[in-house]
Amino acid sequence: MRTITLELVRHGPAHNQLLSPLTQYLALCENHPAVTLRLPLEHNQMLYRLSALAYRMGRASREFQLHDTARLLGELLARIPGLTADMNRRDSGPSDGDGGEDDGATHLRLVLSASELALLPFELALAPSGFPGAGQPMLLQSLRPVTLTRETRRVAEDQVVWPDRTQVLFVVASPPELPPPPAEAHLLALRRALEPWVGTRSVGHEKAGADLPNERLDRHLTVLADATLEDIEQACADGGYTHVHLLAHGGEYTEGYDTRFGLLLHDSANPTGPADRVSGERLATALRTSRRGASGQLARPAVVTLASCYSGNGGSVTGVGASIAHALHADGIPMVIASQFPLSFGGSVRMVETLYEGLLSGEDPRRLLIDLRRSLHTQFPDTHDWASITAYSSLPSSFDRQLADVQIQSAQRSINVALNLADEVMGRVERAGRRSESLAASAPRTASVTTVSANEMEVAMQRVRDSRGRLDRLQDRPAAQRVRIVALLASADKREAALEYETLKIKASQVSPTLLDERVWPLLERARMLYDEAFSLDPAGHWAVVQYLSLTLVLRHAGRPQPCGQAVEAQEHLGKLWALAEVQSLRDLSCDEHTRRAWALGNLIELYMLAPVTKEVLKMHTGQSLPQGHWSALALRYARDLARMARPGAFEVFSTRRQVMRYLDLYTELCPSGVLEETVKMAVEVAGVLPGQLPDDHQYNRRVL
Numbered sequence: 001m002r003t004i005t006l007e008l009v010r011h012g013p014a015h016n017q018l019l020s021p022l023t024q025y026l027a028l029c030e031n032h033p034a035v036t037l038r039l040p041l042e043h044n045q046m047l048y049r050l051s052a053l054a055y056r057m058g059r060a061s062r063e064f065q066l067h068d069t070a071r072l073l074g075e076l077l078a079r080i081p082g083l084t085a086d087m088n089r090r091d092s093g094p095s096d097g098d099g100g101e102d103d104g105a106t107h108l109r110l111v112l113s114a115s116e117l118a119l120l121p122f123e124l125a126l127a128p129s130g131f132p133g134a135g136q137p138m139l140l141q142s143l144r145p146v147t148l149t150r151e152t153r154r155v156a157e158d159q160v161v162w163p164d165r166t167q168v169l170f171v172v173a174s175p176p177e178l179p180p181p182p183a184e185a186h187l188l189a190l191r192r193a194l195e196p197w198v199g200t201r202s203v204g205h206e207k208a209g210a211d212l213p214n215e216r217l218d219r220h221l222t223v224l225a226d227a228t229l230e231d232i233e234q235a236c237a238d239g240g241y242t243h244v245h246l247l248a249h250g251g252e253y254t255e256g257y258d259t260r261f262g263l264l265l266h267d268s269a270n271p272t273g274p275a276d277r278v279s280g281e282r283l284a285t286a287l288r289t290s291r292r293g294a295s296g297q298l299a300r301p302a303v304v305t306l307a308s309c310y311s312g313n314g315g316s317v318t319g320v321g322a323s324i325a326h327a328l329h330a331d332g333i334p335m336v337i338a339s340q341f342p343l344s345f346g347g348s349v350r351m352v353e354t355l356y357e358g359l360l361s362g363e364d365p366r367r368l369l370i371d372l373r374r375s376l377h378t379q380f381p382d383t384h385d386w387a388s389i390t391a392y393s394s395l396p397s398s399f400d401r402q403l404a405d406v407q408i409q410s411a412q413r414s415i416n417v418a419l420n421l422a423d424e425v426m427g428r429v430e431r432a433g434r435r436s437e438s439l440a441a442s443a444p445r446t447a448s449v450t451t452v453s454a455n456e457m458e459v460a461m462q463r464v465r466d467s468r469g470r471l472d473r474l475q476d477r478p479a480a481q482r483v484r485i486v487a488l489l490a491s492a493d494k495r496e497a498a499l500e501y502e503t504l505k506i507k508a509s510q511v512s513p514t515l516l517d518e519r520v521w522p523l524l525e526r527a528r529m530l531y532d533e534a535f536s537l538d539p540a541g542h543w544a545v546v547q548y549l550s551l552t553l554v555l556r557h558a559g560r561p562q563p564c565g566q567a568v569e570a571q572e573h574l575g576k577l578w579a580l581a582e583v584q585s586l587r588d589l590s591c592d593e594h595t596r597r598a599w600a601l602g603n604l605i606e607l608y609m610l611a612p613v614t615k616e617v618l619k620m621h622t623g624q625s626l627p628q629g630h631w632s633a634l635a636l637r638y639a640r641d642l643a644r645m646a647r648p649g650a651f652e653v654f655s656t657r658r659q660v661m662r663y664l665d666l667y668t669e670l671c672p673s674g675v676l677e678e679t680v681k682m683a684v685e686v687a688g689v690l691p692g693q694l695p696d697d698h699q700y701n702r703r704v705l
Contacts, residue, residue, distance in 0.1 A: 004106060023038065025038070025039075027080045035079065037076065073120065077131075109151060126138060151329065151392055160394065167221075167242050169232075198217055249275075306324060306336070338389075341388040350376060422460045422464055490534065496523050500523065548577070578607060
């Protein structure tokens with residue numbers, strides 16, 4: 001996305017100036033010469049137009065002012081030759097330093113220092129002659145999409161750090177004299193947006209499809225009902241909220257001789273009495289209060305969304321002050337999204353759905369504004385909600401690089417939650433009937449045996465697919481980031497294959513080869529190739545070699561054809577890859593890093609479990625026949641070492657044991673009888689040594705097998 005900066009300035013202070021054809025403004029657009037502008041209307045004329053746009057007049061008057069104001073603002077922009085030139089410029093190279101090709105979208109940064117100019121609804125402007133989509137609303141035309149944000153000079157851009165985690169504060173206020181806002185619809189939209197990062201259920205929930213568990217949701221979402229300004233201040237002092245969403249009515253109030261718009265909250269002194277009309281400055285002080293226990297640090301949410309009528313309207317301009325959104329942004333909040341006109345209930349819900357689904361995924365908020373306006377224009381034709389949305393933003397020069405990192409972190413968290421859900425479902429599958437009696441008797445259980453429905457399997461699979469798709473869109477990243485992405489994609493494919501197989505087993509005791517070819521084998525084959533790619537991207541990542549070997553052996557012994565040109569290569573080099581992974585893992589056992597040693601032990605356990613089915617290894621390793629139980633003794637030795645050294649709830653133990661259990665379940669059922677006999681016996685012994693425990697949540701993002 002390319003960026004064009006347009007600044008409108010004049011002499012004198014920001015306040016105490018009325019719109020007038022006599023007032024001169026200086027338009028500065030990028031490196032083009034400055035242009036002098038005059039507005040062709042008086043202040044009262046604009047107030048009349050705004051009154052009609054605020055639905056205070058009849059439909060005919062509103063529609064006339066809607067089109068006439070759009071034309072007037074378009075003509076104003078047409079008087080800036082540099083803006084016209086830049087809007088038509090087509091970039092052929094990377095945009096904004098993010099390494100991606102120019103997608104045709106344009107970000108118009110409108111920097112305003114004069115309060116009276118903030119009254120102008122630039123979001124309505126028609127694209128003038130010479131602009132892409134001339135004659136159409138500038139922010140709705142699709143020839144070269146445009147997003148417009150406002151800003152002030154007071155926010156220190158370089159200090160802005162875009163959050164890579166999510167903690168949302170949802171503030172609801174409904175004083176008695178006002179109709180209740182659509183709080184339930186907004187809450188439902190926020191919960192749906194958060195679901196990919198929270199999970200559908202937790203271990204111990206007995207009912208299928210149980211609602212979001214409170215102990216997980218509370219980590220991401222806090223709700224303040226019947227909120228007062230004091231409640232908001234206390235919440236911001238206690239929690240490091242990254243996003244704040246306020247749902248409340250807006251209303252006028254008088255301050256001296258000035259008319260302002262404020263947020264109507266409950267009065268802390270009289271909660272059931274008249275509303276407390278909170279100015280933007282007071283709200284900014286509450287949101288940016290001092291953090292409790294962190295002396296000198298102020299709370300600073302990255303994004304504040306205001307679902308409130310007039311929250312972007314500045315009122316009169318004769319005194320010091322501005323709109324709520326302007327005041328919040330000027331006080332250091334990087335992005336504030338508000339409404340400059342009354343916003344319909346349906347439009348406010350759609351705003352939450354579009355913005356938060358995208359923001360929590362790490363999507364570019366500027367592109368989200370394009371999507372939001374188009375959606376509002378399509379779904380609510382009887383309103384001009386699309387033009388009501390106004391956004392104040394001040395983003396650092398490193399924003400695109402920050403956003404790329406946030407997208408990866410967000411996708412990783414999402415897929416980890418989905419994989420965790422898949423593990424929960426698989427852990428509750430009844431398998432005793434499909435194991436031999438001896439194995440079933442000796443194999444440990446991680447949870448009580450329960451029945452899992454096909455619907456639960458499908459829910460878990462869909463979550464894995466959705467999260468995988470979110471991560472798959474990030475594969476164009478540099479190799480250092482891509483290796484982690486590829487490994488997670490491979491792990492997701494293995495989980496989905498296991499869930500697909502269990503779904504088929506629920507429907508029929510015997511799964512036909514045709515269904516396996518259609519729904520299970522392709523996923524395992526894709527996972528194998530992804531682990532191979534991960535090793536190519538990071539040759540030091542011998543854990544990827546172990547997973548590649550595991551899937552290669554399963555596919556070979558199950559009779560799956562190897563890709564063209566790889567069958568002979570796999571036969572010749574399988575033993576060498578095994579030896580490479582063993583040597584590197586043994587070297588890691590002597591390093592000082594605790595986690596690295598733990599993963600090395602997990603690698604060695606699986607390598608020795610695979611040794612009996614890797615004939616090339618037996619020949620190359622010693623050149624002579626080994627005593628019976630040699631590999632089993634080594635696997636058990638390192639399993640005991642891992643169990644001793646690992647901390648309670650260590651993810652390394654959980655992940656290693658989960659991989660071991662696959663040999664008792666999915667892999668042994670897919671391979672012909674007896675092929676994995678020695679490996680299965682070792683898996684039973686190793687699983688009995690490693691504790692069957694779920695990992696701590698904060699450790700769940702380390703590595704996924």
